[in-house]
Structure formats: C-alpha cells, structure tokens
Amino acid sequence: MVERLAKIKSAGAAAGQIAGRMLFPPTCLGCRKIVAEGGTLCASCWGDIHFLDEPWCAVSGVPFAYDMGTGAISPAVMASPPAYDRSRAAVAYDGAARRLAQSLKYQDRTDLAPWLAGWMVRAGRDIIDHAELLVPVPLHRQRFFTRRFNQSAELARAIARQTGRPFAAEVVMRVKKTRQQVGLKAKERQDNVRAAFLVPEGKKALIAGRHVCIVDDVYTTGATVSALAKCLRRAGAREISVLTFARVLPGDFRRGKPEPI
Numbered sequence: 708m709v710e711r712l713a714k715i716k717s718a719g720a721a722a723g724q725i726a727g728r729m730l731f732p733p734t735c736l737g738c739r740k741i742v743a744e745g746g747t748l749c750a751s752c753w754g755d756i757h758f759l760d761e762p763w764c765a766v767s768g769v770p771f772a773y774d775m776g777t778g779a780i781s782p783a784v785m786a787s788p789p790a791y792d793r794s795r796a797a798v799a800y801d802g803a804a805r806r807l808a809q810s811l812k813y814q815d816r817t818d819l820a821p822w823l824a825g826w827m828v829r830a831g832r833d834i835i836d837h838a839e840l841l842v843p844v845p846l847h848r849q850r851f852f853t854r855r856f857n858q859s860a861e862l863a864r865a866i867a868r869q870t871g872r873p874f875a876a877e878v879v880m881r882v883k884k885t886r887q888q889v890g891l892k893a894k895e896r897q898d899n900v901r902a903a904f905l906v907p908e909g910k911k912a913l914i915a916g917r918h919v920c921i922v923d924d925v926y927t928t929g930a931t932v933s934a935l936a937k938c939l940r941r942a943g944a945r946e947i948s949v950l951t952f953a954r955v956l957p958g959d960f961r962r963g964k965p966e967p968i
C-alpha cells in the first residue's frame with residue numbers, strides 16, 4: 708500500500724514536472740529560445756561566446772595570441788601598470804555575452820547572476836583561492852534607490868555563495884554621484900570616477916592587510932575599478948584583484964561607437 712502510494716506520488720510529481728515544463732519550458736539564458744535543460748545556452752549563443760583563458764597576461768588577464776610562458780606580462784601593462792595587482796574576466800564583451808550583461812543590468816535578470824558567477828569563478832580561480840573579501844563596485848545610494856539592485860553585488864553575492872569567500876559590500880561607499888560612463892572617452896571616464904569612493908573610518912580595519920577582490924559586471928577602460936582600487940589601497944589593502952564577468956578587449960573599444968554600458 709505504502710509502495711503503491713509512493714508510486715502514485717512519484718507519478719504525480721513527474722506529471723507535475725511535465726506540466727511545469729509545458730507552462731514554463733526551459734529557455735536559453737542568452738536569447739530565451741526554448742532549450743532542453745534550464746540554465747544553459749542554446750547552440751547559437753554558445754558559439755557566440757568568447758571565453759577567456761590562458762595563455763593570458765598574468766596581470767591583466769587579456770589573452771595572448773601565442774603562449775608567452777607562465778607569468779608573462781603584456782607590453783600594455785608594462786608601459787602602464789594598473790592600480791590593482793591582477794584582473795580576470797570570464798568572457799569577451801561581445802555578442803551573446805554582451806546581451807547577458809545587459810539583461811542582468813537593465814532587465815533585472817537576477818536569475819542570470821549564479822550562471823555568470825560560475826563562469827567568473829572558473830576564470831578567476833587563482834584569485835578566488837586567495838581572496839579574503841569580495842567587494843562589489845558600489846552604486847551611489849540614489850542610483851541604487853532608482854534601480855533597486857546593484858548588478859555587481861548580485862554577482863559578488865553569487866560568487867560568495869559558490870566559493871564560501873566573504874561578501875563585503877559595506878566596506879566601501881560611492882560618495883560622488885558620477886555621470887554614467889556610457890559614451891565617455893577613456894580620459895573622461897577617469898575624471899568622472901576620481902574620488903568617487905570612500906572607505907568609512909570604521910571599515911578600514913576590515914580591509915587593512917587583506918587581499919580584496921573587486922567584483923564588477925563589465926571591464927571597459929578599467930577607470931572605475933582603478934579608482935576603487937586606489938581607494939582600497941589607501942585604506943591599507945595588501946593585495947587587490949579584479950574579477951569581472953566580461954571585458955572589452957583592446958581594439959574593441961572604439962571611440963564614437965555607441966557604448967551601451
């Protein structure tokens with residue numbers, strides 16, 4: 708009897724699942740086309756994503772065309788060392804990856820965060836192994852109020868859940884209400900975010916001597932994360948890494964081309 712009941716129950720659950728799939732069929736994360744399994748991309752979106760991997764510059768994480776050996780540093784980094792120690796991005800900011808980043812940011816697709824975070828953990832494994840704090844790029848209070856959520860915090864929180872690394876959004880504030888970086892040139896972006904961030908006096912002890920990992924959705928010129936890195940360095944951070952979902956690769960950032968981020 709118990710067995711029969713269990714069988715009926717499981718048949719009922721299976722029927723429920725099938726009905727659920729008919730009502731809410733799993734869709735591609737990138738384009739919402741129907742796919743066999745939830746939480747995946749369709750073949751055309753997969754083919755459209757450029758995952759970043761080694762060989763890459765040990766500092767910037769920008770892929771090399773040829774393997775230059777472990778620890779090799781790109782000429783761009785040697786000419787102009789960044790304010791942080793290293794950066795990594797999961798994918799190039801293009802095609803389906805660009806659509807995913809925009810959906811998370813502008814269409815409240817917070818359901819995407821765990822998937823994008825998983826790719827970030829993979830690309831940033833050498834950072835995550837040693838990072839002591841995950842710090843999302845903060846939004847100004849007013850912008851947070853109108854947008855209601857911070858896409859960088861969603862990603863950092865998902866990474867924290869997947870890796871057990873501490874999520875620490877409260878250690879730094881955005882005190883200057885900056886213009887949106889959309890459409891600004893590299894130099895304008897730097898000026899725009901100068902002195903934008905502040906570590907409250909009471910939070911400095913949390914940062915001092917620590918390896919802090921800054922989390923953001925898209926790395927464009929690096930102006931925002933550089934300003935934040937300088938602020939964290941002044942507060943005593945020992946090491947600063949940057950982990951983003953996507954990165955605009957050199958040559959992709961063309962002036963005059965409308966930049967949606």
Ligand SMILES: [Zn+2]
Binds near residue numbers: 739752
């Ligand atoms: Zn798709």
